[in-house]
Amino acid sequence: MDRQTGELTFLTNHAHVLMVIAREPSARLRDIAARCHISQRTALKIVSDLEEAGYLSRARDGRRTTYTLHLEGGLNHPAEAHVPVRRLVESLKLP
Template structure:
């Protein structure tokens, strides 16, 4: 049995990937995976999920990918559907960019 089996966490991997991209929109997929402690394949799948859900867009710039977050949407779960994505990002990324 894995060390994490039976454990739960407050944040999902989707939220962690969104935070990683918010911190550095030019980050590489392998760096997203490392920061979130997930595999590159999982990170790729989550980026695709986020893009299909309208939370971000990807653009190729040379050999790199640049991510643009779409922050005017709200969270997906009905209990938090009134919470803008921007508010969630502000809570978890504000220490990275002090005002």
């Protein structure tokens, strides 16, 4: 359930952030936040969570940050541990 709207949602904010980064690896944090309808602070926390979990790494290039996704690992839930992150990203990657 989405805490703000009380509506059922299938993807978490972590999945939304991952998908935005998959589409645009050099997206600014404020753009990631806007596309996911979350605050910049929440977006930063989620990016940090994803980095800590090994789903991505980030590198600074001047004032910009570029993200690299690590898609070969499995998802962290036991029911989907056999599913590579790549399959999730490819199945949800919309234009």
